[in-house]
Amino acid sequence: MPRFYITTAIDYANGDPHIGHALEKIGADVIARYKRATGHDVHFMIGMDEHGQKVAQTAAAQGTDAQAFTDLIAARFQETWSKLGLSHDQFIRTTTPHHKTGVQALIRRIAERNPDDFYERSYRGLYCVGCEAFKQPTDIVDGFCQLHPTRALEDVEERNWFFRLSRYTDFLRALITDNPHFIQPSSRRNEILGLLDQGLEDVSASRARLAWAVPFPLPLSTGETQGTYVWFDALPNYLTGTGFPDGDWDSRWPAQLHVIGKDITRFHVVIWPAMLQAAGLPLPDQVWAHGFVQLGGERFSKSAGVKLDLHEAIDRYGADAFRYVLLREVPFDGDGNFSWERFEERYTSDLANSLGNLASRAVAMVEKYRAGVVPEAPPADDENDDFTDIAAYHAALDGSRGWLLHEGLAAVARQVARANEYTQAMQPWQLAKDPANEQALDRVLASLIRRLGRLAVQLAPYMPERASVLWGTLGAPGRAGDVPSHALDRLTGSGWRVTKGIPLFPRPIPVDPTAG
RNA sequence: GGCAGGGUAGCUCAGCUGGUUAGAGCACGGCACUCAUAAUGCCGGGGUCGCGGGUUCGAGUCCCGCCCCUGCUACCA
Numbered sequence: 001m002p003r004f005y006i007t008t009a010i011d012y013a014n015g016d017p018h019i020g021h022a023l024e025k026i027g028a029d030v031i032a033r034y035k036r037a038t039g040h041d042v043h044f045m046i047g048m049d050e051h052g053q054k055v056a057q058t059a060a061a062q063g064t065d066a067q068a069f070t071d072l073i074a075a076r077f078q079e080t081w082s083k084l085g086l087s088h089d090q091f092i093r094t095t096t097p098h099h100k101t102g103v104q105a106l107i108r109r110i111a112e113r114n115p116d117d118f119y120e121r122s123y124r125g126l127y128c129v130g131c132e133a134f135k136q137p138t139d140i141v142d143g144f145c146q147l148h149p150t151r152a153l154e155d156v157e158e159r160n161w162f163f164r165l166s167r168y169t170d171f172l173r174a175l176i177t178d179n180p181h182f183i184q185p186s187s188r189r190n191e192i193l194g195l196l197d198q199g200l201e202d203v204s205a206s207r208a209r210l211a212w213a214v215p216f217p218l219p220l221s222t223g224e225t226q227g228t229y230v231w232f233d234a235l236p237n238y239l240t241g242t243g244f245p246d247g248d249w250d251s252r253w254p255a256q257l258h259v260i261g262k263d264i265t266r267f268h269v270v271i272w273p274a275m276l277q278a279a280g281l282p283l284p285d286q287v288w289a290h291g292f293v294q295l296g297g298e299r300f301s302k303s304a305g306v307k308l309d310l311h312e313a314i315d316r317y318g319a320d321a322f323r324y325v326l327l328r329e330v331p332f333d334g335d336g337n338f339s340w341e342r343f344e345e346r347y348t349s350d351l352a353n354s355l356g357n358l359a360s361r362a363v364a365m366v367e368k369y370r371a372g373v374v375p376e377a378p379p380a381d382d383e384n385d386d387f388t389d390i391a392a393y394h395a396a397l398d399g400s401r402g403w404l405l406h407e408g409l410a411a412v413a414r415q416v417a418r419a420n421e422y423t424q425a426m427q428p429w430q431l432a433k434d435p436a437n438e439q440a441l442d443r444v445l446a447s448l449i450r451r452l453g454r455l456a457v458q459l460a461p462y463m464p465e466r467a468s469v470l471w472g473t474l475g476a477p478g479r480a481g482d483v484p485s486h487a488l489d490r491l492t493g494s495g496w497r498v499t500k501g502i503p504l505f506p507r508p509i510p511v512d513p514t515a516g
Numbered sequence: 517g518g519c520a521g522g523g524u525a526g527c528u529c530a531g532c533u534g535g536u537u538a539g540a541g542c543a544c545g546g547c548a549c550u551c552a553u554a555a556u557g558c559c560g561g562g563g564u565c566g567c568g569g570g571u572u573c574g575a576g577u578c579c580c581g582c583c584c585c586u587g588c589u590a591c592c593a
Contacts, residue, residue: 200590
């Protein structure tokens with residue numbers, strides 16, 4: 001069984017989860033579930049990035065210590081992920097003892113294999129006491145930090161460990177040029193090639209004043225021990241998550257796929273591969289940079305986030321409906337918009353009216369005309385188009401052209417529409433009026449149930465719970481998520497005993513304009 | 517400023533190497549049907565294809581110029 005180690009970015013523990021976080025996790029979950037259904041030994045890992053000055057500051061502002069604060073945030077994230085139905089196998093936290101020793105082991109390994117890659121250098125910049133951080137020229141307005149316009153910036157110089165990233169420019173260019181799949185989608189790849197053309201600068205590996213951090217394992221020549229800077233703490237989570245450097249970590253490493261947001265592409269395709277190369281470790285197969293969710297046409301912001309609360313979105317029609325709408329609306333290779341209006345439209349049109357009602361009418365007819373038992377009838381030519389769409393579904397989800405999760409749902413939607421058209425064209429309720437049409441009716445009913453069965457299997461990665469309910473309604477054996485999705489042409493449906501339950505996707509209760 | 521991508525029906529988008537009356541879904545209007553969650557199906561209205569030139573028998577599709585939008589242009593992550 002081929003292994004498939006998939007990770008998402010670890011989220012920064014500086015606030016609560018929002019819809020932006022959710023898009024990435026849901027997308028990765030769909031990929032993980034699809035891979036399991038197509039015969040892969042999947043390990044799906046998500047987690048939290050818990051160190052850094054901001055976390056320490058936020059904790060202090062709330063009157064708690066950093067560890068207690070991150071414990072709380074991590075619990076909130078995990079609660080949310082559980083509510084969303086994520087199927088991750090592991091939740092890594094960078095404040096755990098194993099991650100810390102793993103980071104230190106990686107740094108030591110680089111220092112042993114390439115002693116020149118770490119060197120001491122002084123870093124000089126304008127330091128904002130209010131932010132407790134160095135400020136870049138773009139952050140400075142009229143000589144002040146934008147967040148603290150009354151505090152003078154200090155010209156500070158400190159000695160740090162640096163990583164000789166510049167040395168890997170040619171290596172990275174060759175890597176990216178020779179492996180077009182390493183960074184996808186291609187728009188992001190082009191941006192990185194542009195960045196490499198500018199030449200790379202070395203990056204900090206440690207920082208003074210970084211108390212809430214993994215201690216950098218190499219002391220400075222002054223004897224001082226500094227905190228490990230973000231890249232060398234956060235990125236290695238993908239590796240330490242395998243158990244590195246202990247045990248059989250190399251049975252899982254390298255990862256097949258890192259799913260990340262487009263804003264952190266550079267770190268994942270420049271710094272991370274360079275670190276691994278410096279350590280003499282294998283590189284991940286692919287980094288996929290998804291786009292962002294816009295809220296109501298606006299860029300994600302705190303106020304927009306409040307306007308569209310994640311838990312409210314999940315609670316409205318359930319986690320599965322939210323997962324569906326989000327991935328249908330937001331192309332996974334770019335940006336998309338999310339609003340309550342679109343949510344209502346998509347839910348009502350795609351899920352309640354088209355899919356939910358299709359299941360409802362088909363099951364009702366099998367109950368009414370065949371006492372609930374799906375008749376035996378072989379597939380007919382009129383199902384052939386569905387298999388064209390099923391091929392498109394696989395092409396969207398197997399990674400061969402990127403991870404186009406929205407296209408997978410579009411292929412499913414076409415099959416749903418076709419099944420409704422088919423029902424209308426065949427008019428089984430008319431066939432039922434004349435016993436002479438018994439076989440014709442059998443064919444139509446069996447076809448409808450088969451179509452629904454295939455839909456349940458295809459939807460299982462996206463809507464695991466609802467797909468499972470649909471599968472059960474059809475009286476199909478086992479679980480929808482366990483059916484190998486490459487074997488859909490063998491689904492017959494014959495003899496299944498259907499049970500009409502409550503609507504799969506209830507219509508929203510219409511607002512009565514005369515009320516109130 | 518530089519590099520990259522984009523501006524097509526009310527909304528979200530398809531339109532490959534130029535070729536008959538520019539498409540889909542949603543929304544909107546009409547009709548049909550009654551198995552179904554007042555659902556479904558069919559038909560229809562609706563677009564100066566950002567603006568201005570040019571090449572061509574013919575351009576949304578190629579060339580030039582302009583306007584507008586988005587992303588990247590590295591130590592918050």
